[in-house]
Amino acid sequence: MTATLTAAPGAPTAVRILPSRHADRVGALARRAGLDCAPGRAEPGTVTVVVADDAERALSGPREPGPLLLVCDTVGRSGLLLALRVGAVVLRTADLTEESLAAAVRRAGQPHPSIPYPELSHLLTADSQPGRPGTDEAGPTSLTVRQSSVLRLMAEGHQNADIARSLDCSEHTVKNVIYEIMARLQARNRAHAVARAVRHGLI
Incomplete structure (x- = not known):
């Protein structure tokens, strides 16, 4: 069953948590964070929350339309890049609290989600090889x-x-x-x- 969570005052965002192994825990945290839980179809602008083991795997299949938040056990560099390409926000299960969940939901609901410094730092440093800027044949070579x-x-x-x-x-x-x-x-x-x-x- 899919639940729609409507944010408390100050966080005007609705959240739909898709059924999965740990979805109940995320739903409980959302309610404790002040989100009202009610079953029903998601309205336009609703943030879909996908709870999965791996970010890359969660994005490999068909995706729900609209804003997307991934709550994942494993978040590698490739998973972060893929999430950024589709405009999704990623939250590691290890970092999951009432506050971090509410903040991630608010961020996912923005027209242009920002990238927290830890994620940006991970993208810049993880799996990188000295002397290789990561360009491909079709990639740009410089910016002004x-x-x-x-x-x-x-x-x-x-x-x-x-x-x-x-x-x-x-x-x-x-x-x-x-x-x-x-x-x-x-x-x-x-x-x-x-x-x-x-x-x-x-x-």
């Missing part, structure tokens, strides 16, 4: 200084207005730079752009 600066701020979860203030430029300029980044990296969204840049050693 401005593009790299904007991309790093995007990876930290900053929105266009924040980026414009940080770089002392207009929001229009930021939008243009993001458009250039998307085209250069052939990215579908902001998270995908960050994932591709990390994969190719550009940030």
Whole structure:
């Protein structure tokens, strides 16, 4: 049975937890975090929560539409990259608490989910080989200084207005730079752009 969880005031997000081995534990934590649990079909914008052993395996099959949160025992670099490409948020089972679950749900419900520093650090360091930036035949080879600066701020979860203030430029300029980044990296969204840049050693 699928449950729909509606967030308490201050966290206007609905969550649908798909049935799995540890879904009951996640549901209990969600209720203790102040989320109201009620059965029913998910409304538009609902965050789907998938509880699985491995992030990469969880994303290998058909995916639910809309925002996605993965709660997984094992989260490797390839799993993180795949999650970023599809705009999903990942939470390790080892880090699962009422607070971390509520925060991950809120993050997944954002139009452009940010990447927490531990995940970004893991992407930048795990499984890397010195001297190999991780490019492939179709991969980009470089970004301009401005593009790299904007991309790093995007990876930290900053929105266009924040980026414009940080770089002392207009929001229009930021939008243009993001458009250039998307085209250069052939990215579908902001998270995908960050994932591709990390994969190719550009940030």
